[in-house]
Amino acid sequence: MARLNVKPTRMELNNLKDRLKTASRGHKLLKDKRDELMRRFIEAVRENDRLRQNVEQALVGHMQDFVLAKALESDQMVEEIFAVPTRQVNLHIEIENIMSVRVPRFHARIENPYGDDEGDVVYSYLASNSQMDATIQEMIHLQQDLLRLAEIEKTCQLMADEIEKTRRRVNGLEYSTIPDLEETIYYIEMKLEEAERASLVRMMKVKDKKS
Secondary structure, eight states: OOOOOOOOOHHHHHHHHHHHHHHHHHHHHHHHHHHHHHHHHHHHHHHHHHHHHHHHHHHHHHHHHHHHHHHTSOHHHHHHHTSSOOOEEEEEEEEEEETTEEEEEEEEEEEOTTSOOTTOOOSOGGGSOHHHHHHHHHHHHTHHHHHHHHHHHHHHHHHHHHHHHHHHHHHHIIIIIHHHHHHHHHHHHHHHHHHHHHHHHHHHHHHHHHO
16 A cells, blocks of 8 residues: 555545545446456357357368368369359448447358359359268358357457456556555544644643633
């Protein structure tokens, strides 16, 4: 604790008491914010872990299937199949406010320039095999999970940063600002009481001399 360098006057005492009241109220609000952020952060981390495991497991399986399917075709044929993009992905990013943390929300729309349905493949089925076609379809269906994973991981990162900032503010108020104010208020009150006692003694002495 460190006493503030202020004059021990009643005006300063009132100002410091107002500052202490504001600091105490802010400390409580920040603690509530930190606790709520921690609760939501834990929920987000659990969802992130679950989703990441599912996505990684699915990706590994799909890539293995694709490698096996690719082995049945020539490299030139595979390059021709994927030479031209068959989808246009429009990504819209919406910002949501969670406890003053601005987190992204991803909304993707897949458009087929060839006018087919989203699930259709536009290359020739004769140029591929059934295993490759099935793998590509599964990868397309995995897109929403990939977007959600990117969304939740960014949310966890932003919330972790905000929790750390809030924690530092709470600690600053709890271990520095509030104790310093309390120490200074106590010092000024002692000084004012001492001045009142000295004034009272002087008045008593003057009274005794007059009598």
